[in-house]
Amino acid sequence: xxxxxxxxPWVQGFVLVVFFVVVYALKKSFASKDDVNSQDKRxxxxxxxxxxxxxxxxxxxxxxxxxxxxKDLPQDVSxxxxxxxxxxSETKHLHxxxxxxxxxxxxxxxxxxxxxxxxx
Numbered sequence: 001x002x003x004x005x006x007x008x009p010w011v012q013g014f015v016l017v018v019f020f021v022v023v024y025a026l027k028k029s030f031a032s033k034d035d036v037n038s039q040d041k042r043x044x045x046x047x048x049x050x051x052x053x054x055x056x057x058x059x060x061x062x063x064x065x066x067x068x069x070x071k072d073l074p075q076d077v078s079x080x081x082x083x084x085x086x087x088x089s090e091t092k093h094l095h096x097x098x099x100x101x102x103x104x105x106x107x108x109x110x111x112x113x114x115x116x117x118x119x120x
Contacts, residue, residue, distance in 0.1 A: 074080060
């Protein structure tokens with residue numbers, strides 16, 4: 001028992017020092033009331049200046065519309081990719097046909113215009 005009494009002041013002093021170190025570290029890691037108040041004032045100023053309830057309504061409507069559109073998208077896009085590839089090849093084919101038709105058509109129109117000028 002005498003051992004405990006002999007070491008008790010040292011243990012008590014050590015615990016007290018650890019307590020103060022922890023309190024100091026916590027004080028440094030948390031924001032002071034003044035800092036929080038100044039940030040709150042800045043946030044209120046920004047909200048009052050830039051954000052209105054109409055803006056929130058607009059954003060909510062847009063988000064809801066996007067959610068509906070996303071919901072309707074297919075989960076598996078491989079079929080969609082195949083369809084797009086097929087459409088690309090078809091449009092390329094049509095483009096080639098139009099290029100082949102364009103030159104003779106221009107020649108026909110040109111000869112018709114020149115023939116009308118010459119009185120034919």
